[in-house]
Amino acid sequence: NFLSKYMNVALAIVITTMLLHLILMPVSIKSTVASQKMQMLQPELNKIQAKYANRNDAMAQNQQAAEMQNLYNKYGINPLSSMILPFIQLPIILSMYYAVQRAAAVVNGTIFGTSLSTTPAHAFANIKTEWPLIVIFILMGGSQFLATKVPQWLAAKANKKNHKVKSYSTQKQPDNPMGASGKYMMYVMVVMIMFLGWKWPIAMSLYWLISSAVNTIKTMVIQRRYIDNAKA
Numbered sequence: 572n573f574l575s576k577y578m579n580v581a582l583a584i585v586i587t588t589m590l591l592h593l594i595l596m597p598v599s600i601k602s603t604v605a606s607q608k609m610q611m612l613q614p615e616l617n618k619i620q621a622k623y624a625n626r627n628d629a630m631a632q633n634q635q636a637a638e639m640q641n642l643y644n645k646y647g648i649n650p651l652s653s654m655i656l657p658f659i660q661l662p663i664i665l666s667m668y669y670a671v672q673r674a675a676a677v678v679n680g681t682i683f684g685t686s687l688s689t690t691p692a693h694a695f696a697n698i699k700t701e702w703p704l705i706v707i708f709i710l711m712g713g714s715q716f717l718a719t720k721v722p723q724w725l726a727a728k729a730n731k732k733n734h735k736v737k738s739y740s741t742q743k744q745p746d747n748p749m750g751a752s753g754k755y756m757m758y759v760m761v762v763m764i765m766f767l768g769w770k771w772p773i774a775m776s777l778y779w780l781i782s783s784a785v786n787t788i789k790t791m792v793i794q795r796r797y798i799d800n801a802k803a
Contacts (some may be wrong), residue, residue: 580680580687584774588781591663592789598655603722603793605652610726611798615642667778668771677774682707687774694773704773711776712765714783719757721787725794 592599616639623635643650670677680687683703685694694704768776 580677581682581774581777584677584687584777585781588778589785592782592785595659596789598659599789600793600797601652602655602657603790604797605648605650607722607726607790607794607798608646608648609650610722611729612642612646612648613726668775677772680774682773682777685773687777688772690770690772691776692769704776707773707780708768708776711768711780711783712761714780714787715764716761718783718786718790719761721790725790729794729798 619635619638619642622638623631626632677687685701685704689701689704691704691708694701694708698705764779768779
């Protein structure tokens with residue numbers, strides 16, 4: 572049938588990816604909650620940084636650090652918690668990369684009648700017959716962009732709803748190099764993944780697509796259940 576002929580290994584990659592996310596769910600909840608709270612507090616953190624923007628003496632730096640720590644303590648946030656999940660995911664990503672490079676099932680497997688070891692670069696050169704792989708590659712980039720933007724959108728929505736930073740947000744805010752740098756790095760990461768993915772086997776693009784989509788859904792669910800409902 573169609574699945575056994577064209578999608579057996581691809582389906583296995585999808586199922587494996589979702590199982591990995593299920594196993595990491597407890598860590599994901601803790602890390603995502605911390606990350607989302609950090610996003611929601613960013614305007615207040617920007618306000619503190621702007622307050623000490625022109626003061627580089629040790630006393631001012633210590634006062635800034637103390638005010639930021641007090642803000643973290645007020646909302647029960649450990650900034651390092653948001654780094655737990657990326658730290659754990661790195662070896663998983665590397666393992667998946669080597670798996671799709673070497674696993675016989677992937678090398679010999681197919682999706683839509685095309686080898687899972689085919690790269691997007693090769694697919695673009697044979698667009699008439701391998702266009703489904705191009706679609707997967709483009710969707711991978713879009714899903715990664717959404718995975719990085721959705722937390723920001725949810726945080727902005729939560730801040731607007733709760734009016735926690737209204738007095739500050741309605742005023743002209745000074746430039747925030749750290750915030751601008753963070754946004755710049757977000758776009759750089761998406762571009763970097765697309766650049767690397769150009770020469771990746773399409774099996775890796777499929778893994779990244781599913782993983783990013785699951786991350787986006789998890790972020791929305793965790794925001795609603797563990798953050799919005801917690802404040803209600």
